[in-house]
Amino acid sequence: MAAPWATPDELRAHLRLATIDTDQAAAAIAAAERTIRAELQQEVDAVAADEVTLVGNGRSVINLPEMPVTAVASVAEDGTPLTEGTDYRFNRYGVLTRLRGCWPMDVDVDVVYDHGYALAPRAVKQVCLQVAGRSWARPSTAVSAESLGDRSVTYDKDRTGESLTEYEVRMLQPYARGNESR
Numbered sequence: 001m002a003a004p005w006a007t008p009d010e011l012r013a014h015l016r017l018a019t020i021d022t023d024q025a026a027a028a029i030a031a032a033e034r035t036i037r038a039e040l041q042q043e044v045d046a047v048a049a050d051e052v053t054l055v056g057n058g059r060s061v062i063n064l065p066e067m068p069v070t071a072v073a074s075v076a077e078d079g080t081p082l083t084e085g086t087d088y089r090f091n092r093y094g095v096l097t098r099l100r101g102c103w104p105m106d107v108d109v110d111v112v113y114d115h116g117y118a119l120a121p122r123a124v125k126q127v128c129l130q131v132a133g134r135s136w137a138r139p140s141t142a143v144s145a146e147s148l149g150d151r152s153v154t155y156d157k158d159r160t161g162e163s164l165t166e167y168e169v170r171m172l173q174p175y176a177r178g179n180e181s182r
Helices: 008-015 024-042 122-137 166-175
Strands: 047-055 062-063 069-077 088-090 095-098 108-115 143-148 152-157
Touching: 008 024, 008 122, 024 122, 024 166, 069 088, 122 166
Parallel strands: none
Antiparallel strands: 047 108, 062 095, 069 108, 088 095, 143 152
16 A cells, blocks of 8 residues: 555644644545545556556557556557557557557457556645645534524535645646546
């Protein structure tokens, strides 16, 4: 498992607190990481030898689902191994290009590749600290509406700090993939 993107002590410094409960801070950081991964639809952390089966699309390029791509160990088209530099090439943005013709329609393309960041990028770490900080400052009991007769309570996820702001989504945009890769 990859190391957390931020430490409880970094969260304490971000919040300008003298002390912090490290278990609760670690939980807030982990929740922020899950929120960011869900927004990006990316793992972000470095993963070695990830196996994925894509479907040929009749075009010369296929997008791998995770980025950045750091290495491609193997590519097989309908079980037939292909050779890098002769049959295909790839780039860090996850574009797998067929050098001879196109990827055949509806054919399985099996890829084993490495992807992700050894250390979370600074912008990702900053957003993680901001989301964890908001959820620390606004516990998940944020109530947006409450009634007395027959007791009704509505919780507001935006007020708990568990959702990303528009600014944070823009900060994370360079690390997200387009819909075509999913």
